[in-house]
Amino acid sequence: MQLQNPAEIARHLAELRQEHRDLDTAIAQLASSFGYDELQLTRLKKRKLLLKDAIARLESKLIPDLDA
Template sequence: MQAQDPAQIAHLLAELRQEHRDLDVAIQQMATSIGCDELQITRMKKRKLLLKDAIARLESKLIPDLDA
């Protein structure tokens, strides 16, 4: 889905930020548990980085282009 409307982008940003926060909490909980699955934690961290990149791209779409 290519969101071009600023309202759609803002909504998608909110969803991605929430997922990013949720992953952060889940990673912290898994890391402190006994017998944690390191492979699962690694996958979650990778997903978290992908979300961070997607958030940055969407945030840049919200910044208006200024002609120099």
């Protein structure tokens, strides 16, 4: 998906941030449960890192390029 419009980028960024917060909550709940699935926890953490990278890329698109 190629986002160019700053409004589209901001909307998608908000969705990714919400998913990132939701994953943070899910990870905390899973880690605090007895006998949790280590593989599932690892997958959630990996997804969270991928979201963090996607958020950083979109945030950099919102910063205007300045000619030096």
